[in-house]
Amino acid sequence: AAGVIQSPRHLIKEKRETATLKCYPIPRHDTVYWYQQGPGQDPQFLISFYEKMQSDKGSIPDRFSAQQFSDYHSELNMSSLELGDSALYFCASSLGWARGTDTQYFGPGTRLTVL
Amino acid sequence: GQQLNQSPQSMFIQEGEDVSMNCTSSSIFNTWLWYKQDPGEGPVLLIALYKAGELTSNGRLTAQFGITRKDSFLNISASIPSDVGIYFCAGSKKGAQKLVFGQGTRLTINP
Numbered sequence: 550a551a552g553v554i555q556s557p558r559h560l561i562k563e564k565r566e567t568a569t570l571k572c573y574p575i576p577r578h579d580t581v582y583w584y585q586q587g588p589g590q591d592p593q594f595l596i597s598f599y600e601k602m603q604s605d606k607g608s609i610p611d612r613f614s615a616q617q618f619s620d621y622h623s624e625l626n627m628s629s630l631e632l633g634d635s636a637l638y639f640c641a642s643s644l645g646w647a648r649g650t651d652t653q654y655f656g657p658g659t660r661l662t663v664l
Numbered sequence: 665g666q667q668l669n670q671s672p673q674s675m676f677i678q679e680g681e682d683v684s685m686n687c688t689s690s691s692i693f694n695t696w697l698w699y700k701q702d703p704g705e706g707p708v709l710l711i712a713l714y715k716a717g718e719l720t721s722n723g724r725l726t727a728q729f730g731i732t733r734k735d736s737f738l739n740i741s742a743s744i745p746s747d748v749g750i751y752f753c754a755g756s757k758k759g760a761q762k763l764v765f766g767q768g769t770r771l772t773i774n775p
Contacts, residue, residue, distance in 0.1 A: 594762035605761040639706050653763060655706035
């Protein structure tokens, strides 16, 4: 079965640079979520989109922005990168949030390293 | 912020033993999910629970949604080497999209 696709899998950036992470949800899934996981930590929710509209927001820095496009893929844009932004970034997708059966399936993640 | 308390934090067991881990919260959750994560990889869904009292199995895995909606447990029977990894519970509240995760249980198996 098709899974969530994320690209790139690894990304190395310098401080103050920008980064763009991409997510392609499971076909027909209508909701996309972004999470950040620091070393030895549990995933922390950043932001989500339902039918291309921002639907929930967590502790996402103002330096980060995201959107969901007409083909349902999503991009997380990160500017003015800081050392503390180094982490694994996961995208998840689900079908049925509006119906209360929003099982979230995670992608393999993008490992961002800020030097 | 809201937090799920997951225990134990780590387990060291012999191959073939049964494993039990649980998550508790001070508030009610509408959905409980259990994931397994290998190093550097994304969490893989094991079991999803949607109703209080629900007991669901997936092979050697069994999970239950607590009747109070404030807890859940995961059992693994007859552990095998590929069960090694970090297990996370996660919950979502009614009307909210975000998942709140427990701190994880690191499972190590001695052959």
